[in-house]
Amino acid sequence: MLKTVNLQKKYTTDEVETTALVNVNLHVKQGEFLAIMGPSGCGKSTLLNIIGLLDNPTSGEFYFLDKEISKFSERQRANLRKEHLGFVFQSFNLIDELTVYENVELPLIYLKVGNAERKQRVEQVLEQMQIAHRRNHFPQQLSGGQQQRVAIARAVVSKPKLLLADEPTGNLDSAHGQEVMQLLSTLNEQGTTIVMVTHSPTDADYAHRIVNLFDGQIISENVKELAIL
Amino acid sequence: MLKNYIVVALRTLRRNLGYTSLNVIGLALGITCSLLLFLVIRHELSYDRFHSKADRTYRINVDRVTANGPENSAGTPFPMLATIRASLPELTPATHVFNEEGGTFTVLSTNDREPPRKFREERPILFVEPEFFDLFDFETNGVNARQAIKDVNTVLLTQSIAEKYFPGENPVGRVIRMNNVVNLRVTGVIPDAPANSDLPYLMLVDYESSKTVNSFVTDDSWNSTYSNQQIYFALAPGASKTQAEDRLNEIASKLRDRAPGEKYRYTFQPLSEVHFDERYSNFNGRTVDKTTLWALGLIGLFLVLVASINFVNLATAQALRRAKEVGMRKVLGASKGQLMLQYLSETGLITLVALVLSVMFAELLLPYLNQLLELEIQFSIARDAQVALFLLVVLVVVTLFAGFYPALVLSGFQPISALKSKATTARAAGIPLRRALVVLQFTICQILIICTIIVHHQMEYFRSASLGFDKEAVVVIPVPSGKAKDLMALRPQLEAHSAVHASTFALSPPSSNIGLNTSFKYDDFSVERNYSVNLKIGDEHYLKTFNIPLLAGRVYQKSDTIREFMVNETFLRHVGVKNPEEALGKQLQVNGGQSTGKIVGVVKNFHLASLREEIQPVVMSTATSFYFTYNVKIEQSEAKAALAHLQRVWSTAYPDNVFYYDFLDDTIARFYEGEERQAHLFKIFSVIAIIIGCLGLYGLVSFMVAQRTKEVGVRKVLGASSASIVGLFSKDFAALVLIAFLIAAPISYYSMSKWLQDFTYRIDIGSWVFLAAGALTLLIALTTVSVQALKAAFSNPVRALKTE
């Protein structure tokens, strides 16, 4: 699915140079559920953003669906994003001016999916996320857990091959957090590859494999269920 | 996709209702003004464009260069048209148009029981030939107009005159008497002359009748012209204008006498320029300078620009709020182009709302504008393709101008930093540009303020400048031509009223559009001079009535013909006399040698016309046959009683005529009508520009204050005073006003100097004007800023800190 070779990321701002990622070699297979863990500031989000084609690495290679894409233009990356990727953020990032339904519909609009099919797919995913009864509400009218379910619905409505989640439970209490993890787990069982950043060991338990990051380097990996690989 | 854009747009607009309404109101104001100005400019450009031969129709003018400078006139010698018809067949159709500026009309009754009804008209009565209708395409409503004025003493009434003179009756076949000299038979009723024509007739009379109405017309010399006697013609397709013009001058040079060194040329003026060339008058009495139209267009553009700038400023300031949305859309795969399109359509939507509002405003305001400009402009977008097109262009241009940059900023956000939301990139976005735009707004406002002050000041000068004579409380009463004697006989009765101080019979008051120019010889009569003098005709009470001081000698004695002369200071300068006493007793000859007499007095200079013009050499004398006005200095506070008294006596002298009068200061004020209108327009539009600018500034500052609530809170906790908080926000804007001032001052100085050059007598542009304008802008800007800043300064710091 994706592979990084000696991935480096440096941030340069006025004289100060921060190296966020050092020689990261990561391989994620189709159908995997991967968790990335590590202390604050170690580069987890940076890595996720590069994997999510939201950012370019400073050096190194990055293969996504067997294509070397580290030098892709913004437009090419945008196209890959909308076809193959889904995102879930800690802070939900729903668009306040749109209703639940319209938020979930948005990726399909950008994918130019026809009207009828769009409606059917949105309804289906809203049912699946158990949020259909709130379809005409605006994000502010929902609880955090509900908002995150909408965000997940939006991330998966386009049937992405890869779902990226940056601390999806970070803003939720544990009960709602478990609900969300349950959903992600189900999606993974249905075939979606997931890469998730988390601070919570409980959440990490849902993953097949955990990668530990420290100061921009992968220091350990532990594989939970070898059988799946 | 578009539906989604519009839904989001509407919700965003509703959520930011405050900013949205600032934008919409500002834009609507700007577009309203530009729409109104568009209508005005289009109206002015449409004069006489509706005739099918308009593109090859000309008027014959005379250009003459004399020692007094160039003299231009649209008048033609009376025999010219006959010559043209005989020798220049390519000038066809050609017609005389003789204008009698109003007159007295008596509607003769068909029976003996009713007394005749009398009317006084002040607008053009045109005397034309049947060819008039071959040349011009005025609406005749099925009347065969050509046939109707074929015979002598026939008249075509316009609809409104017909309704006024013959309410509920059929005027055709009835008789009206003009100026008590000629009976005219009504042969038809035609629609009123269109508002956009410089031939604004009340009636069309057959040309032959003009000879009875006006004694000038019987003159068959090539040497005199009368500016109300004009020739219009169409040049045959393919014929050369220059060749025809040369030929006419060649023929004319053999027919007219030539003064030595005189430069004289007949020129063909395209009909399309009759409305704009201020060197020649037209029968509308109003020409429009094309630069004025350009200036109005520019102001319209400015106003839309200022409003659009508000838009750009508020939108970029708000960009931060929308960063998250942009970021998320990008994460979901929206391309930059799609995002730009989204924000542009949002701008388009706002502009559309503003556009609808401005059409409503414009319809509401148009009557007032018409009143102010004395125009009759109408519009309805439903039936007016040009207006619709104009609005469409405004929609597209404003949307692109106002929306493009904010769209670029927004769509350019990097998704990750945008999602982090506190993104510094978003905050920094557009700050230098925003400043530049605010400077541009201030510059425009200051230019308008400076121009307004200067124009206003010059107008004040027109009103208050000493003209060298008293214009207050002077009534000018026309006297039927050639009949002054009847009223002169009643002078004792006329003056026998406590409110009547002095009175004089004269050709015209000192400043007047009516003047006689004559060649002259001075002293030993040996020197031929190639310039003329202005001959002022008035009786021996002229100086006293107008309070014109005498410098040397005495007032001429009472006489029915030219016998003695007085001259002005300019005259002395022209003939090279330094000491006024020196001129006394010298011989003077005017009217081509017909009248000779001695100079008995020298008067102080007084203004002969508007302050646009220089004071000419003047020769004054008596001549009863030229007394067309009776001028009375009255007691202002008893004007009503004085006028009633004058009317009573006047009517006993002229029982068949209609009494009317003008106050001299009103007549003089009318010299500056054009400028007065400009001054008004300037005032209105500067105020609107300032309002629009303030709306934007207010929004921008309130936004900045909202953004810096936390900073203000922290500063207050640390002990900052309210004044220092206001200063925090004001400092920036004060600097911008200053920069704008440095740009605006030279631009407005330059353009206003040019404008003032039109006036020989004008104000100096004092530096105080600029300082006042700068200070005013600063005051307005700082007040606007302070209103918002004070809110922040007085807010509870604890609350401010909590919200973050």
Ligand SMILES: Nc1ncnc2c1ncn2[C@@H]1O[C@H](COP(=O)(O)OP(=O)(O)OP(=O)(O)O)[C@@H](O)[C@H]1O
């Ligand atoms: N835009 C940026 N400019 C400069 N430095 C950055 C930028 N983004 C991240 N960094 C730096 O890169 C390093 C890694 O940041 P990153 O956000 O990936 O950490 P993280 O592991 O996600 O931390 P957290 O658990 O707190 O979210 C940090 O030291 C951070 O300061």
Ligand SMILES: [Mg+2]
């Ligand atoms: Mg992070």
